[in-house]
Amino acid sequence: MVNSDDFSKRLQKILEYYDLSAAAFSDAIDVGRSSISHILSGRNKPSLDFVLKVIQTYPEVELYWLLNGKGSFPNTPGKTQTPEKQTKQASSTSPAQTVSDDLPAKTSFSENSDKSSADKKIRKIVIFYQDGTFEAFEN
Incomplete structure (x- = not known):
């Protein structure tokens, strides 16, 4: 939790x-x-959208430093990030694209799956849009 x-x-x-x-x-x-x-007054906690906008606009701000105070500011490239992470930050992608690039892709459902999955019921579906918004649908 962010203090x-x-x-x-x-x-x-x-x-x-x-x-x-x-x-x-x-x-x-x-x-x-x-x-x-x-x-700034401590009345509200920052939203995820707020944090993402800060680190996208100011690349010297390290995410873990901003959230937890761990790390350094200003961020010195190569010191706390791997070259792969730096390349991803340098590309011009939206927050939603950046997050989805880091997640494993889910393959489509196969009808030949084991029978135990047929008994599973969907509890919640979350759709993330490129503008950073999302919708959640619960059963």
Whole structure:
């Protein structure tokens, strides 16, 4: 779980490093100014969308440092990331594409599967869109 007070201190460090006001930062990552204010004050915790926008817009910000305070800021390439990860970050993909690239692909269902899978019932389906939004359908 992310500690709101510690997260807000790390966010403040990012603002100071880039010499940005909260308003300029919110415009740069395309979030509402009140969101920044609420996170900086510790009132709200950051959303996944917020965190993804920060690390996409500012590649020097390391995800684990931002969330947990572990690692370093500014991130020095090669020190904490493998070359494969750096290549993926450098490509221009949406957060949804980046996440899906790291997940194993599920093959299509075969009717010849063992009978135990025929007894399984679907409990929940989650659809992730490229714009970072999602829909969940539960049975």
